[in-house]
Amino acid sequence: MTDLIRIRRPDDWHLHLRDGPALADTVAATAAQFHRAIVMPNLVPPVTTGDQADAYKARIMAAAQAAPGSPADSARSAPASLFTPLMTLYLTDTSQPELVRAAFESGQAVACKLYPAGATTNSDSGVTGLERIADVLAVMQDIGMPLLIHGEVTDANIDIFDREQVFIERTLRPLCQRYPQLRVVLEHITTSDAVDFVRSAGPHVAATITAHHLHCNRNHMLAGGIRPHYFCLPILKRSSHQMALREAATSGSPKFFLGTDSAPHAVGAKESACGCAGCYTAPLAMQLYATVFDEMNALDRLEGFASRFGADFYGLPVNEDFITLQRRPWTIPDAMALGAAEIRPLLAGQTLEWTFETDSMEDSNE
Numbered sequence: 001m002t003d004l005i006r007i008r009r010p011d012d013w014h015l016h017l018r019d020g021p022a023l024a025d026t027v028a029a030t031a032a033q034f035h036r037a038i039v040m041p042n043l044v045p046p047v048t049t050g051d052q053a054d055a056y057k058a059r060i061m062a063a064a065q066a067a068p069g070s071p072a073d074s075a076r077s078a079p080a081s082l083f084t085p086l087m088t089l090y091l092t093d094t095s096q097p098e099l100v101r102a103a104f105e106s107g108q109a110v111a112c113k114l115y116p117a118g119a120t121t122n123s124d125s126g127v128t129g130l131e132r133i134a135d136v137l138a139v140m141q142d143i144g145m146p147l148l149i150h151g152e153v154t155d156a157n158i159d160i161f162d163r164e165q166v167f168i169e170r171t172l173r174p175l176c177q178r179y180p181q182l183r184v185v186l187e188h189i190t191t192s193d194a195v196d197f198v199r200s201a202g203p204h205v206a207a208t209i210t211a212h213h214l215h216c217n218r219n220h221m222l223a224g225g226i227r228p229h230y231f232c233l234p235i236l237k238r239s240s241h242q243m244a245l246r247e248a249a250t251s252g253s254p255k256f257f258l259g260t261d262s263a264p265h266a267v268g269a270k271e272s273a274c275g276c277a278g279c280y281t282a283p284l285a286m287q288l289y290a291t292v293f294d295e296m297n298a299l300d301r302l303e304g305f306a307s308r309f310g311a312d313f314y315g316l317p318v319n320e321d322f323i324t325l326q327r328r329p330w331t332i333p334d335a336m337a338l339g340a341a342e343i344r345p346l347l348a349g350q351t352l353e354w355t356f357e358t359d360s361m362e363d364s365n366e
């Protein structure tokens, strides 16, 4: 039995850091485990321009400098100061192709995010119809800029558990036919339909998979009481879909890679008559993924999923340093700070088999 895993430092290819007082906590949590992260642009107001992405990146870097583990805090060794945010632009009906091109070519943004208007948290300014951004998509295809997609229809007549599958048939399949070379990441996939679609598409189409969709199915959220801390979008599905995701993540296919979709909301905003969608997993991300890979007898494939395939897709080098996880029980805290607010992480109070070791930088010299 393997009791110690040492892998190249992973990256998080789908993350919500939020803004303002929350940043110090969200950045520190992610930087403790990951080197890079694709930072989602769904702030209020959203990050739609290269200059806004630059300004947001500067706020994130300032938070990383001040975080535990940075040179300003030498007591711990988590390399918060090495954290590299990779910025994204939020597409709207009025996004301009030449501005998108300029932001990509200057390095201000590595990708654009498509939120169908109204599909999820802070998506009200999203795209109301793909025909409205046809010119932007054509430019993105030309320059090789990835399109990151929240893949759910917003049609009120479509059952919430079917919205991903219907999006694939109605929107994604035609999109991939119209732009056959467009680089696409279907984010936070939740269904076997999404797994099948991504598998059958070309190498320029990939998907991220969250830790919560690997750990949970809709029974966790709804059986024996309604548990708002499991509520996220796309919503948790039945266990057969969860199994399809587990198989995809642990299959060794480079089309599936790690994206936590860690998306914190204050406890009061989730425990409400109309609770917010989003699960906070950043501080327990690698412990959760390791537990699933262990359960699937696939610990030898964790490094590909967590530390290689995403970097390969984005054309970036793999990280030079390493992290260690140990088979040792670790109990997830009941509550954590999020700026002045309190937050309840996913699976709060439960014990995981794997502990994340705060790792030393010497590893990179071995």
Ligand SMILES: NC(=O)N[C@@H](CC(=O)O)C(=O)O
Residues within 6 Å of the ligand: 016, 042, 120, 121, 122, 150, 231, 232, 233, 234, 261, 263, 264, 277, 278, 279
């Ligand atoms: N996943 C979620 O349930 N929520 C995310 C938005 C998103 O990724 O769809 C958030 O920003 O809170």
Ligand SMILES: [Zn+2]
Residues within 6 Å of the ligand: 120, 150, 187, 188, 233, 234
């Ligand atoms: Zn989303």
Ligand SMILES: [Zn+2]
Residues within 6 Å of the ligand: 014, 015, 016, 040, 188, 261, 263
């Ligand atoms: Zn997200």
